[in-house]
Amino acid sequence: MADKVASLTDIISRHVPEDGLHPSALPGVQLARASAPTLPMPVVYQPTLCMIAQGRKRVVLGGKDILYDPASFLVASVDLPIMGSVVTATADEPYLSLQIALDPEVLSDLVLKFPSLDDADAPVEEGLQLHTTSPALFDATHRLVALLDTPDDIEALAPLIMREILYRLMTDKSSGPTIRQMARDGSRLNQISRAILWIRTQFHEACPIDDAAEIAGMSRSSFHAHFKAITSMTPIEFRTRLRLQEAQRLMVGKALDAASAGFRVGYESPSQFSRDYARIFGMPPARHASQLRDKIVARNDMAMTG
Template sequence: MKLQSVPGNTMKMPKTVDVSRVSATVDVLAEQIARFAQSDGDYATPVPGFTLHRRSVATEPIPCIYGFGLGVVAQGDKRITLGEEVFDYGPGQSLLTTIDLPVMSNVTAATRAKPFLGAMLTIDSRTIVQLAAEMDLTQPPKDCSYKALSIGELEPLVLDALIRLVRLLDEPDLIPHVAPLILREIAVRLLAGPYGPIFRHLVAAGSPSQHIARSVTWLKQNFSHAMRVDELAANAHMSPSTFRHHFRAITGMSPLQYQKQLRLQEARQLMLNQNLDAGSAGVRVGYESASQFSREYARLFGAPPLRDIQRMRLTH
């Protein structure tokens, strides 16, 4: 079947599995992804929230937002930059993001003979909450927090489920019936595996992670509005200093930096997709000063707005 191409996330976990077995399983996953992603691009599949990715050359860092999901590398290497932190991951590893994060993403190792091959799976938070309540799992301490982005080794049984999910693309009539079962299995195995404490902490009532996740949701929906950290802290039932500490610990950046990245990425999309000029785009996302908008835009994207958009149009 032909998939539809669509335009275009460290806590290092210890290895507790048979490395040779994982390597062989990862090779199978790479072969299966390559069957469907036969040329460079990002491919939406009929499985909701499941995409396949292929690149034959290393790429420049691209700003994007990673939501609640799991990124998997089957071949090649990838780098994610979150604030000042850099996360590298390769074959057999996965990247988990538990809240929306503005990051820089790029492929660091890929050739035509051995292209980068990967997959992204959006995770349904409602499923995690439901499964966490059903499973007899130890609850993490409320006073601990976990980063919203972490890298770990994929367990063989999770890899096996991902392979079955890709192979299911050969049977489109069965996808509506079988895909939900495989997705539920993956969620169960993630909850019961090394990523489990992160998931459980995220859904634990009253945990700092849950409060920060709600603040992040508000910022994502209201990034163009003026932000008062004191009000966000009060809504999260924290003092301003405690709120800033937990926000940075979980997201890798301050609330102001988070808002700024959301604004600049949205402005870029407005100029690229709606042909807005820099001044109008800056005002639309909440900037009052055109010079400040241009300066911060160039700092994030490496060029002033007009030059960056011209470059983007030439490369797409």
Template sequence: MPTQNQLGQQEMKSLEVVREAMIANIGRWTVGKTDCATSIPSLAFFRREAPAPPAMCLVEPSIVLVVQGEKQMLVGGEAYPYNIYRFLITSLDLPANSQVGMASPDKPCLGLVLKLDFHVIAEMIAHGGLPFPIERSNDRGIGIGTVTLDLLQPFRRLLDLLDEPNAIPVLAPLIEREIHYRLLMSDQAARLWQIASIGSQSHRVAKAIDWLKMNYTATLRIDDLAAYAQMSTSSLHSHFRQLTTMSPLQYQKWLRLNEAKRLMLNEDKDAASAAFQVGYESPSQFSREYTRLFGAPPKRDIARLRSLENHR
């Protein structure tokens, strides 16, 4: 009968075999690209060939797996490093900074992002007879979990489907469902239970975030947002900050400023036009808040970004 140590060595070897297959698969799909959508709508790949400083992003509820290299996510001044042994999971739409730690042209940082479906998770919790998580989740919408063979194997099968496009509509939802089940059996289960449980404070904060994403140009009245989320104003403030490290107003500002940046960079809007389009009434206030977030006034920041693009 194999010893515990032998079983551990066998699993490590099996993990390495699966990971090598995923490296080859993601590697060939991402040649010449940095971020890559796939024919499976919820799945995307990334490739980085050099370390990179923190870059702002809005992380959707998802699991992020690195199969080669190292990355970390910075949220509210706290670092969440992940690599081939640890995955990143987010249960809310979180403003963050993504940083690449280990990558080179010969050995690029490779990985995937799979969006989570909380309808599937809620259904499994309600009807699946799953064990209630023993460990409590911390009050953040982000966490780091342990990569296991049980979790990695369905991901490998999902990637293999990309070479069988006719099977994707039938088989991808089944494999994605298995991945959600594996996550509910992982060391990050408590975080998923917390957000998927109807009526929980986390679920209500998620509802408030959905409203802010849809209505970020509107004037924010905290009392109205709290009523929409079925929370008291003080409870909304407290739980919103615990989960996102921001207040609702700061979250709205972040959404507005990043959309304005996109409008200036990609649609050639001037600063005043972009400011008005995202809901600002004062271009000077917009410029002050933009500078505070991005470290430079709008015109100078966009010129710098375009210069970087031209040198790539």
């Protein structure tokens, strides 16, 4: 497997010569590179498989802190607001990774063709999970990414290999129960996923919990319990996280002042926005955004002169 890790590293490095997250010629696949450790930055993971070829990354969801490397893979089964940072990377040995979108139609078809009844009543799984990478999964992933070197083969072979990757995830003893729950219309995971999608479109508004529970098809108490089990947050905490991450993006990327950013994401009270922001990020929003902008500029300057 070491040879294939080295080969995957080489392929990604050649096809992603610059730092950042980049779309690839492979449908549903993005490639990432970082030549130095990065600042923790907010992002919303959609249902995704994340694998690393070189380096290490930390992701934080609520109070859950996950550190992973090429020996493991990360699965997000629902949309989740996380903080992500590359922790191991150098110019000579950059962080290199890939993200593969989990196609719900293919998953549903696989579950129908290869049913498994032993986990039909399995407990609700966490929405962000770390698993050990099996040789079979890594081999399929390597063959998928290797198609970048033979682009004429992508249209014919990529869907087949992608299907194999999803099959490997579905039949894996650790990741399988969650993947199968994703494909079942009536599963608790799918019910919560529907509510999450609604909250993502409505987080600027009040988002009444009763409305979200109704969309999920659950009682208020059941919805609250299952939501927290999957996301590590209450529905209100989830909405707050979405608001604060979007506000940070507006302040850092769009140079909005703190009051304007807070109002834009749904806060009526600037003081409440500042309190919530400081509780999550450790300092007031304006000062934190200024520090992040300064660090980003300094890092970009180092990259240009290095």
